[in-house]
Amino acid sequence: MSNEAVLxxxxxxxxxxxxxxxxxxxxxxxxxxxxxxxxxKMIAKQFLITGMVWAVIGGLMSVLFRLQLGYPDTSFPWLExxxxxxxxxxxxxxxxxxxxxxxxxxxxxVFFVLTAGLSGTFANFLIPLQVGARDMxxxxxxxxxxxxxxxxxxxxLSSIFVETGPFSGGWTAYPPLSALGxxxxxxxxxxxxxxxxxxxxxxxxxxxxxxYIATILNMRTKGMSMTRLxxxxxxxxxxxxxxxLSFPVLLSGFILLIFDRNFGTSFYLSDIFVxxxxxxxxxxxxxxxFQHLFWFLGHPEVYIIxxxxxxxxxxxxxxxxxxxxxxxxxxxxxLFAISILAFLVWAHHMFVTGLNPFLGSIFVLxxxxxxxxxxxxxxNWLTTLWRGNxxxxxxxxxxxxxxxxxxxxxxxxxxxxxxALDIHLHDTYFVIAHFHIVMGVxxxxxxxxxxxxxxxxxxxxxxxxxxxxxxFWVTMIGxxxxxxxxxxxxxxxxxxxYYDYSIWESFKNFVELNKFISTVAMIVFATQLLFLLNxxxxxxxGRKVTSQNPWGSNTLEWTAPINPGHGxxxxxxxxVHRWAYDYGKDGREFISQVxxxxxxxxxx
Amino acid sequence: xxxxLTIAVIVLIFVVIFQxxxxxxxxxxxxxENESRxxxxxxxxxxxxxxxxxxxxxxxxxxxxxxxxxxxAHPAASxxxxxxxxxxxxxxxxxxIVLIITQILLFWFSFKYQEKENAKVFxxxxxxxxxxxxxxxxxIVLAILVVIGLRNWYSFTxxxxxxxxxxxxxxxxxxxxxxxxxxxxxxxxxxxxxxxAANNSLGxxxxxxxIKKHDGEMQQxxxxxxxxxxxxxxxxxYLIKGKPVKLIIGSRDVIxxxxxxxxxxxxxxxxGIPTTMWxxxxxxxxxxxxxxxxxxxxxxxxxxxxxxxxxxxxxxxxKVVTQxxxxxxxxxxxxxxxxxxxDKEPKAPTAxxxxxxxxxxxxxxxxxxxxxxx
Numbered sequence: 001m002s003n004e005a006v007l008x009x010x011x012x013x014x015x016x017x018x019x020x021x022x023x024x025x026x027x028x029x030x031x032x033x034x035x036x037x038x039x040x041k042m043i044a045k046q047f048l049i050t051g052m053v054w055a056v057i058g059g060l061m062s063v064l065f066r067l068q069l070g071y072p073d074t075s076f077p078w079l080e081x082x083x084x085x086x087x088x089x090x091x092x093x094x095x096x097x098x099x100x101x102x103x104x105x106x107x108x109x110v111f112f113v114l115t116a117g118l119s120g121t122f123a124n125f126l127i128p129l130q131v132g133a134r135d136m137x138x139x140x141x142x143x144x145x146x147x148x149x150x151x152x153x154x155x156x157l158s159s160i161f162v163e164t165g166p167f168s169g170g171w172t173a174y175p176p177l178s179a180l181g182x183x184x185x186x187x188x189x190x191x192x193x194x195x196x197x198x199x200x201x202x203x204x205x206x207x208x209x210x211x212y213i214a215t216i217l218n219m220r221t222k223g224m225s226m227t228r229l230x231x232x233x234x235x236x237x238x239x240x241x242x243x244x245l246s247f248p249v250l251l252s253g254f255i256l257l258i259f260d261r262n263f264g265t266s267f268y269l270s271d272i273f274v275x276x277x278x279x280x281x282x283x284x285x286x287x288x289x290f291q292h293l294f295w296f297l298g299h300p301e302v303y304i305i306x307x308x309x310x311x312x313x314x315x316x317x318x319x320x321x322x323x324x325x326x327x328x329x330x331x332x333x334x335l336f337a338i339s340i341l342a343f344l345v346w347a348h349h350m351f352v353t354g355l356n357p358f359l360g361s362i363f364v365l366x367x368x369x370x371x372x373x374x375x376x377x378x379x380n381w382l383t384t385l386w387r388g389n390x391x392x393x394x395x396x397x398x399x400x401x402x403x404x405x406x407x408x409x410x411x412x413x414x415x416x417x418x419x420a421l422d423i424h425l426h427d428t429y430f431v432i433a434h435f436h437i438v439m440g441v442x443x444x445x446x447x448x449x450x451x452x453x454x455x456x457x458x459x460x461x462x463x464x465x466x467x468x469x470x471x472f473w474v475t476m477i478g479x480x481x482x483x484x485x486x487x488x489x490x491x492x493x494x495x496x497x498y499y500d501y502s503i504w505e506s507f508k509n510f511v512e513l514n515k516f517i518s519t520v521a522m523i524v525f526a527t528q529l530l531f532l533l534n535x536x537x538x539x540x541x542g543r544k545v546t547s548q549n550p551w552g553s554n555t556l557e558w559t560a561p562i563n564p565g566h567g568x569x570x571x572x573x574x575x576v577h578r579w580a581y582d583y584g585k586d587g588r589e590f591i592s593q594v595x596x597x598x599x600x601x602x603x604x
Numbered sequence: 605x606x607x608x609l610t611i612a613v614i615v616l617i618f619v620v621i622f623q624x625x626x627x628x629x630x631x632x633x634x635x636x637e638n639e640s641r642x643x644x645x646x647x648x649x650x651x652x653x654x655x656x657x658x659x660x661x662x663x664x665x666x667x668x669x670x671x672x673x674x675x676x677a678h679p680a681a682s683x684x685x686x687x688x689x690x691x692x693x694x695x696x697x698x699x700x701i702v703l704i705i706t707q708i709l710l711f712w713f714s715f716k717y718q719e720k721e722n723a724k725v726f727x728x729x730x731x732x733x734x735x736x737x738x739x740x741x742x743x744i745v746l747a748i749l750v751v752i753g754l755r756n757w758y759s760f761t762x763x764x765x766x767x768x769x770x771x772x773x774x775x776x777x778x779x780x781x782x783x784x785x786x787x788x789x790x791x792x793x794x795x796x797x798x799x800x801a802a803n804n805s806l807g808x809x810x811x812x813x814x815i816k817k818h819d820g821e822m823q824q825x826x827x828x829x830x831x832x833x834x835x836x837x838x839x840x841x842y843l844i845k846g847k848p849v850k851l852i853i854g855s856r857d858v859i860x861x862x863x864x865x866x867x868x869x870x871x872x873x874x875x876g877i878p879t880t881m882w883x884x885x886x887x888x889x890x891x892x893x894x895x896x897x898x899x900x901x902x903x904x905x906x907x908x909x910x911x912x913x914x915x916x917x918x919x920x921x922x923k924v925v926t927q928x929x930x931x932x933x934x935x936x937x938x939x940x941x942x943x944x945x946x947d948k949e950p951k952a953p954t955a956x957x958x959x960x961x962x963x964x965x966x967x968x969x970x971x972x973x974x975x976x977x978x
Contacts, residue, residue, distance in 0.1 A: 078607050095913045170910040176875060177858040177912060183777060184858075184912045270876030271796040273807070273856045275777055279797045281818030287859055287874050321717070324729040352861065353872045354853075354879030357761035361754050368746045375742040376735070378706060383734075385713040387726035391641065392648035392718065400652070400714055407706050411699040418749060420756035421695065424688050424868040427861065427908040465632070465644065466625035473651060480659065488670035491692075493865025495908045498916035506865060506904050509673050526614065533622060543629060584725035 028566075036147075038139035039566040043146050044125035045458060048451070050146075050153060051117020052532060057157075058108035063525050065101040068093040070518025072500055086165060098499045099168035100186055104160065106171030107194070109440065111201055112156070114305040116149050118447045119243075122308055123212045123236045125454065129557035130230050132221025132574060134567045137214035141207045148204035152197045159193035167194040170497060172298065175268040175290050179260045182277045191261070195254050202251045205243050212240035221556070223576035227332075228593065230555050230580040231325060234332050235311020238339040239304050246300040246343070253293030260285070288353055295346035302439045303342045307335065309446020310377065310406075313399040315580075316453050317381055319553045320396035321388030322589060324581035327380040334373035341370045351419040352426050360419050367417035374410050378403065389584075393551070394468030395453035401476045402445040408480075409438025412487070427497075430490020433483045441479045448472075451535070456550050460563040461542030467534040471527055478524035482517050489513070552590045554580050559594055642719070649718035656711035660704070675865060678895050681903065681924065682883040685868035687756050694752060698745060760869075764850035764882035771841060772852045773905075774806060775860030775873040778914035780905060781805050784835040786939060791852075792831015797823075799856065803944040806856075808834060810941055836940035840921045841905070843885050844930045850882040863908035864922065866892070872909055885924040892924075 037043060064083075067076065075091030082088075087097035124142065128135050136142045159166040168186030169177040173194070181188035216237045220229070229237075256267040260282075268290045269282035318325040325331060347355060347363045355363075381403050390396065412434040415421050425431065448471070455463050494507045501507045549558040556576070560568050574594040582591040586602055632640030671677060680686050717723075772783040772791060783806060785791045792808050797815050799807035808831040815823045843849050853862050855873035862881065863870050871881040893901045907918035925933070942949040 095916070099910075099913055099915070168913065172910075174859055174910070177910065180858070186913075272858075272875050273776075273796050273799045275801065275857070279799060283876075286877065288877065321725070322719075323725045324727065326728060327730045327735055329730065330735050352870045354874060354877060357758060360761070361757060364753055364757065365750055368750050371746055372739060372743050376739055379738045380735075382706065382709050382713060383728070385710070385717060387728070388713075388717045389719050389723045389725045390645075390649075390714060390717050392645050392652075392714075397648060400710065403710055404707060407703060407710070411703050414699055414746070414749065415692075415695050418691070418695070418753035418757075420688060420753045420760060421691060423760060423870050424685075424692075424865070426870055427863070428865075464625045464629055466628040467622070469644070469648065470621065470625070473655075476655070480662070484663070485666055485670060488666070488674055491674035491676060493675055493863070493906075495863060495906050497910045499913075500916050503917060503919060504904060504906065505898075505900055505902050507906075510670075513670065526618075530618065530621065533618070534625075537622075543633065581729065584727045586727075587724070 036143060038135070038143045040124045040128050040136050040139065040142060041458070041564070041566075041568075043142055044121050046146050047116055047120035047124060047149070050150060051113050051121065052535070054108050054112040054117065054153065055528070056532070058105050058113060059525050059528060061101045061105040061108075063522055064093060065098055065105070066518040066521045068098055068499065070515045070521075072502065095499045096165055096168060096185060099170075099184075099497070100160075100165045100190075102497060103168045103170055103186070104156075104166050107167075107198075108156070110171060110301065110305070111198070112149075112153060114440070114443050114447075115205065115243075115301070116201070118443060118450075119236065119239050119304065119308045120146070120149065120208060121447075122232070122312060122450050122454075123208065123240065125458065126232055126557065127212055127215050127236060128219070129457070129560060129564075129568060130233050130555050131216060131219060132224055132556045132576065133215060133219035134569070134573070136211045137219060138211055141211050145204045145207035145211065148200050148207065152200035152204060155193050155200065156197035159190045159197065162189045162193065164188040164190055166190040172291075172294060173257070174294075175257060175260065175287055176272055179257060179268060180272070180274060180280075181261075182274045195258055195261075199251060199254060202247045202254075205247050209240040209243040209247075212236060213244065216240075221573045221576055224556075224593075227329070228576055228579045230311075231314040231328070231331055231335075232308075232311040234335055235307045235314070238335050239307045242300040242304050242307070242339055242342060246297040246304075249293055250297035253290055253297075256293075257290065288350070291350050291353060292346070295349045296343075298349065299346040300339075300342040302435070303338055305439055305443045306446075307338070309402060309443045309449075310335070312446050312450040312453070313402045314381070314384075315555070316395050316399040316449050317384050317403075318581055318583060319453075319551050320391045320393055320399070321385050322391070322552075322583050323384060323388040324583050324585075325380070326383035327376070328579065328581060330376055331380055334376045337373040338370060341366060341373075345370065345417075348417055348419070348422070351422045364417060364419050368414060370417075371410070371414055374406075378407055378410075393452065394463065394465060394472055395449045395451075397469070397472040397476075398445045398449035398452060401472065402442050402449060404476075405437050405442040405445060405479065408484075409434055409436075409442060413438060424493075425490055427495055428490040429486045429494045429496055432496050433486035433490060436486075437479070437483050441483065445475075448475075448531070453551070454557075455535075455538070456545040456562075457557055457560075457564075459539050459542070460545050461538050462545060462550075463538045463542060464534050467530060471531045471534070474527040475524055478520050478527070481520045482524065485513055485517065549592075554582060554590055554592050556593055559592065645719050649715050652711045652718075653715040656708060656715075659707070659711075675868075678892075679887070680866065680868050681887045681892060682864075682867035682869065682885055684756075684760050684883045685866070686886075687759070688868040691752055691756055695749060698749065760883075764880070765848045768848035768850045768882055769844060770850050770852060771843070772806075772854070773841070773862055773873065774854050774856055775862070775907065775911070775918070776805075776856040777858065777912050778907070778918040779838060780841075780862075780918070780920040781856075782837050782841040782920075783940075784837075784934070784937075785830075786833030786835055788830055788833055790830040792834050793828040794831070795825060796856070798825070804940070805838075806836060808836075808940070810944065832941045833939045834941070835934070835937045837937070838920075840923060842923045842925055842930055842933050844927050845885050845888045845891075845924050847927070848882055848884045850880060853879045853881060858911050859909050860907045860911045860918065861909035863906040864903070865906065866903050870908055888924045888926060889922075 077091045079088035079091060164185040167190045169184055177183055178187050178191055216233060259265040260267050260269055266282035266285035268287050269285040272280045314325050345363055345367045348367045351360055416425055416434055452463055452468055489510050545562050548562060559574050576593045577596045578593055580593055680689050770785055774781040794807045795809055796807050798809055809825050809828045811827045813825045817823055853871050853873045855875045860873040862873055867883050869881055869883050871879050893899060903922035905920040905922050907915055
């Protein structure tokens with residue numbers, strides 16, 4: 001028996017089962033199936049793979065600037081060959097190159113990977129499948145959503161290649177720096193492209209978000225009341241609401257910035273004298289106004305990133321602990337509370353801008369209030385594991401890793417949300433450690449958990465388990481090794497976004513640590529490439545899925561054929577009779593949502 | 605060449621790992637799904653436990669390595685800073701306990717409740733009592749932290765005490781300009797259109813001028829006599845130990861941030877919107893040198909808000925000195941007005957370079973001494 005036969009031999013008998021999808025009601029061409037597809041599953045894959053491309057670009061950028069931070073005295077001649085003189089000179093990343101890398105890394109990871117790549121992928125993939133719908137409310141808008149994202153990607157990518165470099169004033173793009181090309185070369189053409197890309201991105205996100213909300217509210221199958229929805233759907237629902245309400249505010253902020261940049265208005269500009277140019281005509285604007293508009297999106301944005309991960313983790317923990325999620329209603333309640341509070345805490349990013357102290361104190365109170373629903377979620381996850389029967393699939397490992405990271409990063413939020421401490425820690429490495437752990441890596445873990453868990457549904461094949469385990473453990477250990485010590489750098493007052501620390505008596509004491517962090521970052525990055533290899537190899541060569549419900553899961557997507565066609569279920573859409581978390585009830589391992597409540601079944 | 609070699613090695617490692625992973629999948633298929641799942645569970649369960657133990661040791665080890673490099677290892681150099689440090693310790697205590705307990709529970713549960721044959725899971729969908737408990741307890745703890753935090757916040761952001769020294773700090777790409785109000789203790793008015801990079805870096809209004817604005821309107825500016833004795837310096841600022849200082853912070857171009865990590869203070873410098881910050885330095889630079897046992901120690905003022913490609917080099921030095929040393933230093937300074945208009949300078953017969961009101965009447969020898977000292 002050949003290796004291939006070993007892997008797929010058992011599958012043949014079941015193939016007939018999954019083959020219904022070939023009977024399509026209309027003819028599909030390559031273009032309509034893979035490019036301008038209106039099938040939510042294909043759009044999800046498009047989002048995922050585009051997100052992966054961006055993750056590689058953004059991750060590679062972090063490796064490059066970590067090279068500068070970790071090895072400031074070593075010369076790497078190949079950098080110049082690879083990147084050219086603008087980015088790297090004499091074997092060193094240049095200052096302008098460094099800031100361009102840092103800025104693009106931030107923008108790309110926050111928006112293109114963790115917003116589009118994460119919620120774009122899983123909202124598209126899971127909403128119709130888990131609520132029991134044939135597709136999104138508007139498949140056409142859904143397609144547009146992806147192609148706006150794709151266009152945004154192209155524009156953003158092109159900004160890397162302009163002569164004055166991409167935007168390099170930090171992902172938050174505070175004016176006046178982002179408004180004045182004379183103050184920073186990155187604020188010339190690079191910034192125009194950045195703004196165009198972001199505007200397109202906002203459009204994409206709105207088209208997607210409206211669709212998700214409409215689908216969840218209107219297209220649930222028979223019996224699927226809101227309180228029977230899996231928590232993934234609840235999380236994706238709140239994510240979409242957050243996006244729809246806050247992205248337009250960001251866009252308005254960008255439009256004013258475009259006016260200030262190009263049409264001589266003074267929304268953000270006042271009293272400015274630029275070296276080599278002289279006094280600017282603008283008077284009366286407020287640079288702080290932009291920060292309010294930006295963070296009014298910016299803070300909900302971190303929950304836009306985090307909530308889908310929370311939802312998927314809740315689902316995956318429950319399925320693999322073979323136990324119902326603890327406190328389902330409390331989970332929904334805390335998601336709701338987080339979503340409301342997300343809109344009321346934006347100014348905690350601005351404690352040191354000269355904010356009115358009274359206003360600041362209100363934001364302290366509301367910010368620390370978020371810790372309560374977050375704590376509820378953590379305790380509920382822990383209780384879900386308690387007395388379960390845990391299967392360590394790679395998806396489950398990443399879900400557990402998510403909880404660990406969410407605790408570690410969330411707790412430091414209590415430090416930073418308290419304004420009197422923020423005065424000290426603001427814009428130091430402590431902040432970098434905090435948000436990378438709680439938002440960056442944790443959400444990445446949520447995304448990986450989702451990919452490993454739903455890969456069989458996406459491609460009808462499994463990812464390689466061993467590679468999954470290696471991927472998890474290296475990433476988990478690596479993430480802590482990279483970001484944990486950064487707390488100490490922050491407590492030493494080390495400011496973030498510094499190209500070089502050697503002239504600073506107070507901040508130059510971490511040379512060895514920086515080298516260590518950079519080295520670990522490279523290893524972790526390489527491990528992600530291993531995951532990509534696994535991902536693409538398994539699409540064609542992975543072990544075939546042989547049963548409709550490989551994880552023994554209750555939710556509806558596992559009642560669809562192994563390779564569902566456009567429309568998801570070949571016959572009738574299944575009817576739902578119970579919530580999604582009847583695991584281990586009445587001595588039965590799991591009871592699918594489609595199974596009617598038995599006469600002698602116990603109540604919970 | 606080494607680069608190609610490195611790439612080749614990396615690719616080789618990739619291939620090896622990949623092949624092993626593939627082989628292990630064949631093995632697991634042959635062994636049967638259940639058998640291999642059990643094995644994987646066991647391995648990962650132990651790794652969970654191992655991660656927990658090594659992680660806890662790692663936290664301790666990391667602290668051992670780096671704590672002495674943090675600012676917490678030495679007393680804060682300002683009265684506000686001491687309160688910040690106290691609050692940090694309380695917060696570290698509270699969050700630290702929660703961190704250790706929850707992480708231990710997470711990994712312990714993962715290890716303990718790994719899949720076992722015939723294990724019956726506990727069907728436990730909710731329990732109102734414990735949910736209320738773990739909602740209320742965190743809320744109370746957070747309320748305590750909020751109270752501590754806000755008390756400090758209001759005292760930090762409140763009015764500076766009467767008689768505080770005033771210093772104006774202005775950020776520009778990429779450096780800091782400091783201004784003292786001079787003998788009259790009043791800053792002269794300034795206007796950004798009066799800035800002249802060479803002679804009047806802050807745009808102090810020194811003479812009656814009419815300026816044509818961009819819309820064609822003429823703007824009359826009046827000479828402000830308060831500005832004539834303002835002292836302007838760059839690169840280093842002198843503060844007095846034990847004397848409250850109020851910084852009036854602004855920016856000439858983009859947003860900067862006055863970061864004073866040893867004093868635990870920070871405030872943005874925003875063009876067009878002045879901000880303030882006050883504190884009382886409690887240790888001189890010399891005392892801190894002794895405390896940190898670092899003869900090169902300086903209080904540094906760092907820019908903590910991304911301000912352009914030279915952001916990382918936007919450094920100034922804060923010298924905290926005694927009142928006498930400060931007076932002597934101030935005595936050696938000449939108002940910026942006279943530097944811009946040397947002809948306006950009152951000609952003191954004996955000391956053309958170091959004449960200030962304080963030293964003007966004294967004898968030559970005293971002046972030379974004072975200057976030499978600095």
